[in-house]
Amino acid sequence: MLVFVTPHQFMDGICKKLDGKITGDVEAISLVKGMEVKKEGPCMISSLISKQLGINCCVLMGANIANEIAVEKFSEATVGYRGSREIADTWVQLFSTPYFMVTPVHDVEGVELCGTLKNVVAIAAGFVDGLEMGNNTKAAIMRIGLREMKALSKLLFPSVKDSTFFESCGVADVITTCLGGRNRRVAEAFAKSRGKRSFDELEAEMLQGQKLQGVSTAKEVYEVLKHCGWLEMFPLFSTVHQICTGRLQPEAIVQYRENKL
Numbered sequence: 001m002l003v004f005v006t007p008h009q010f011m012d013g014i015c016k017k018l019d020g021k022i023t024g025d026v027e028a029i030s031l032v033k034g035m036e037v038k039k040e041g042p043c044m045i046s047s048l049i050s051k052q053l054g055i056n057c058c059v060l061m062g063a064n065i066a067n068e069i070a071v072e073k074f075s076e077a078t079v080g081y082r083g084s085r086e087i088a089d090t091w092v093q094l095f096s097t098p099y100f101m102v103t104p105v106h107d108v109e110g111v112e113l114c115g116t117l118k119n120v121v122a123i124a125a126g127f128v129d130g131l132e133m134g135n136n137t138k139a140a141i142m143r144i145g146l147r148e149m150k151a152l153s154k155l156l157f158p159s160v161k162d163s164t165f166f167e168s169c170g171v172a173d174v175i176t177t178c179l180g181g182r183n184r185r186v187a188e189a190f191a192k193s194r195g196k197r198s199f200d201e202l203e204a205e206m207l208q209g210q211k212l213q214g215v216s217t218a219k220e221v222y223e224v225l226k227h228c229g230w231l232e233m234f235p236l237f238s239t240v241h242q243i244c245t246g247r248l249q250p251e252a253i254v255q256y257r258e259n260k261l
């Protein structure tokens with residue numbers, strides 16, 4: 001059983017290194033939050049693993065800030081699977097502990113897109129914190145973000161279920177990452193510097209070698225939206241990328257009209 005958990009930026013290279021080396025009856029699970037954008041469109045990391053290595057791949061996503069789990073504070077997570085429930089039950093059994101409650105959901109794309117897209121929402125929440133806009137604004141950003149997450153997931157994969165957004169991988173992960181995650185923290189510092197310090201510089205200074213997922217995911221999402229002609233339908237997602245790249249000021253995070261999707 002193979003467990004993948006690295007920053008998503010490295011997964012293409014890792015799969016290329018593993019290509020041809022995996023034989024026998026192998027099952028994989030990805031904890032990686034992110035996507036690759038190929039010429040033919042977005043490719044979720046579990047699909048990349050499945051396609052490049054020829055193996056089935058489930059996902060594990062949820063409201064899971066690592067250092068809280070490390071000290072055994074209670075939390076939940078979601079296993080997303082396709083096909084047979086049997087393998088999902090095996091993963092649930094493997095990961096479950098009295099303080100880590102894992103639920104299987106038959107919606108691998110929905111679960112993985114929740115884990116991926118909420119990192120863009122967390123960047124937006126960090127801008128709100130850095131600008132000291134307050135709790136009402138932050139709640140508004142989280143709500144708009146969740147709505148865009150659901151709308152984009154369903155446009156990309158019509159099979160995605162509404163109920164997935166109420167699992168740990170959905171609304172709960174939006175909340176915990178917007179309150180306590182690294183994406184939020186670094187975006188807060190970016191906004192405090194009024195965009196004068198780059199994300200790369202802040203990441204290197206604040207994360208000691210760890211890699212942010214939200215900034216590159218915002219770029220990948222922007223590319224997908226632009227390619228599909230959907231930019232105006234997703235103002236929060238597109239504004240986050242434009243702020244990250246310096247085309248807009250952090251204040252722009254509340255300066256757009258929400259489109260009714």
Ligand SMILES: NC(=O)c1ccc[n+]([C@@H]2O[C@H](COP(=O)([O-])OP(=O)(O)OC[C@H]3O[C@@H](n4cnc5c(N)ncnc54)[C@H](O)[C@@H]3O)[C@@H](O)[C@H]2O)c1
Pocket residue numbers: 005006007008010014031032033034064065066067209210211213
């Ligand atoms: N840390 C969290 O709280 C948390 C929680 C849930 C999910 N995730 C997700 O898990 C994934 C990994 O996050 P993380 O915080 O464990 O990341 P991390 O930066 O701590 O790196 C995890 C692993 O990736 C390896 N790695 C680093 N650079 C690499 C490279 N160039 N090539 C190959 N491997 C490399 C590291 O050696 C390490 O073992 C991300 O997609 C993240 O969103 C993280």
Ligand SMILES: O=P(O)(O)OC[C@H](O)CO
Pocket residue numbers: 033062063064065066122173176177180181182183184213
């Ligand atoms: O620390 P972050 O912002 O990468 O978020 C960590 C996890 O994805 C939360 O579930």
